[in-house]
Amino acid sequence: MFGKLFHLGVDALIISAFLAGIKRSTGLTPALSQVPNKDIRQMLRTYLEFGEYAFDFAVVIFGRSSSFERRH
Secondary structure (H helix, E strand, C coil): CCCHHHHHHHHHHHHHHHHHHHHHHHCCCCCCCHHHHHHHHHHHHHHHHHHHHHHHHHHHHHHHHHCCCCCC
């Protein structure tokens, strides 16, 4: 039970970070204004913000690693 829940949580985090990467590189983001329920809309906004935090964290960690390099 705990393993499956953990797996779903990690999957949700990966999807949210992926959407954050798309937002950063293209400016495209889900149209939350089309979600009619304001509570669900706020929950989705928080979910996407968490993905941006995870994306930023990964960039910092990878930036400090010798296994990655910046190319311009």
